[in-house]
Amino acid sequence: MSKPATQPDIDAPRTSSMAVPVAGQHAVAPTRRRYFMLLLILVATVINYLDRVNISSVAPFMTKDLHIDKFHMGMIFSAFAWTYAFALLPAGFLVDRLGSRLSYGLSLVTWSLATAAQSVAGGFASLFGLRLAVGLMEAPAFPANSRAVAMWFPERERGLATSVFVMGQYLGTALFSGILIWIAGTYGWQTVFVMSGAVGLLFGIGWFFWYRDPLKSTANQQELDYLREGGALAGNQERSRFRWADIAYLMRHRQVWAICIGKFASSSSLYFFLTWFPTYLIDERRITLLKAGFFSVMPYVGAIVGILLAGSISDMLIRRGHPMSFSRKLPLVVGSALGMSIVLANVATSDGFAIAILTIAFFAQGISATSWAAVGEVAPKELIGVTSGITSFSANLAGIVTPTVVGYILRETGSFHAAFNFIGCVALVGTLSYSLLLGRLHRIELPQRAR
Template sequence: MSTLSTSPKTATTRDAAAARALPTRRRWFMLTLLLVATVINYVDRVNISIAAPFLSRDLGLDKVQMGLIFSAFAWTYAFALVPAGFIADRFGSRLVYGASLITWSAATVGQGMVSGFASLFGLRLAVGALEAPAFPANSRAVTVWFPARERGMASSIYVCGQYLGTALFTGGLLWLATHYSWRHVFYVTGSAGILFGLVWLWLYRDPSECKKVSPEELAYIEEGGALVKSAGERTRFDWRQLAELLSYRQVWAICLGKFASTSALYFFLTWFPTYLMEERQMSTIKVGIFAVLPFVGATVGILLAGAISDLLIRRGCSLSFARKLPLVVGSALGMSIVLVNFTDSNLLCIAILTCAFFAQGIASASWAAVSEVAPKELIGVTGGFTSLAANIGGIVTPTVIGFIVQSTGTFAYAFWFIGAVALMGTLSYSFLLGRLHRIELRPR
């Protein structure tokens, strides 16, 4: 008697058919909420860069002071991420994300009322600390709602919110700053966040607590590798578990890679409009148009990375290869940012920066890798720790660029700095990361 085996392609076809036949698709609704929350999250990070050329003149701030203000968010954000990850594991994505949204948005409104460096710097520190639970809660929500075969695309969809918001709203926020005042940029974005925080608390639920998810969909996501758990299942934190987590090279490789890609991201979130206005001498209207293009490129990059990664898994490639390929390719292509130093053409400059940010979007697929390696006991903590490493780039990059521009009068060396960091990320993902697999902690 012969033994029949199921090919990966046949299994994939069967899984796809099962997904289409499900009576509910509640996981995609929850992902939509994550996407909107991430858009607001990043609009409230980038609004300072849009207001910067106006508020720096109004408040009399120099380049070094603006560099410190740009980096202030990341100071508190980075170091609050690990405790924020534990809080997300302990109390669940619904409560933690809702509270985070409302409080950081209130601090955003407060930025419109500042009178000088100290008050603006302090409120940027507050926004950073209060936004810290967002991405650990995102990572946790995707891990509990999505099977492994869909997790790459799901992670890419919510991560693209960090580019989509800027692409959609830069023109409108520049219009507000120009026709009213830079203060209205903060009033409008902060108010929108408070309102959505209330919507999040009303609509989001974990799968085991969601009354609108069918038993079939719940079984589908759990059998596919989703770590379905309730917010009521409290995670007990043990420092020995954290020490064990940090003994794995996969964690450190992702940390170095995320630091590299986030360094490029923070240039675009902070100094980019100033670079276009002051070094490239573009008008406000041109900045409103051209500044959008790199963010569109990054959005395409992250969605393409997620789609290709999941496609490779469905075609029978190993999960490790499918998740690592976008990270290596994106990091390597990100080094192209240095080419902007060799052109005087504004159109070619924007084309190069769009390509570089497209690459950064591809490399941002690292969130899917985090979801694959995080031990089930420490999903949020793993997301928090890798985000901490990433956002050290948010501290370093805006500050370094501020000192470079202040001392040299040009952004040229800033692009060499970002290119060198991209090379470090490429080497980390290529040689240090190794095989991706879910970390199994020793029982306590």
């Protein structure tokens, strides 16, 4: 496909990623536009997860006002994942066709409107329906994130860049969880949804103005050269037609299956914290609202440390000459194995010990969340969004299963003990998948006939 004359030809051969000065001239330093784009992705992810989890912060108040029992609240928690999971595959295709700017911008605006609408929910049915809508509209977010990072970052920086945007799923909750609980208790749970929706809507409008793919951005030619030579897909303009045969081809690869299973396992822990954790603190541990706001932050801080540490170490191993496959797989295996520690919460006799155990478990989940970097390494360059959609679909099946199973356990037993055992067993399955099934990571190439 020919490129517009006004755009730099990033695919043209280059002698070096560094500008070579001509006599009497100074070398032109590469711009760092990619870091601004990463900041935009991080903020968007913070808002994305704020609108996913705000319902868990208001659940103790909402259940009383709307007379919803724990089993039905578990169904409401899972409603988001029903539409989100099943919309991920078409959303991934949409991202590959429209690009990250348009698909993410539309997603931001529409899910923010659905979030604000939850403030007028009057019972189980209306709240369940609105959570379905939020899940549907958020589906393009992570495929768009994965595509943007693959476009903007070379291989040796991609692990940390992925960690930064994935950090957003913990950062928003760590920063705002206590505040949301306080707002719900002081001004009513409806206010939480109105404020969350307004923030997302404003940023969604800003996204259209600020985000660009590399070739359409203000990055100079030196930065574009640096991206291309480092393995970024900055110049990839290919747009594939949707083919079920491509899906079948991807699913013939053990890499895809192993990542799907592993992401389901780590997401089981994630969705517990996103949904039932505040209820555990308030109802099971009998912690006051003030302490609950403080304690609820600690596991998210642990997860932030885990994701940044894992991404940094993974990139460092690559820079020191270790194989990419080993460098990306190590945090997946370690994080999944450490995630089994959540079962120790069952023997915690003090609030402090329980929070320490759960912080370690969520730290482990943060480590294993670097699986997004692994997706970026194995996905065919024509199908980054679709591959991200497939693996994210598996991850978000945990969003259907975990909240519902935990809600059922609570209704039948009145305790979180069996719930922690369930999550620990799933973590074991993820460990086995990453360590035994995954094999060597490498980019999947589409057959020539499918290009």
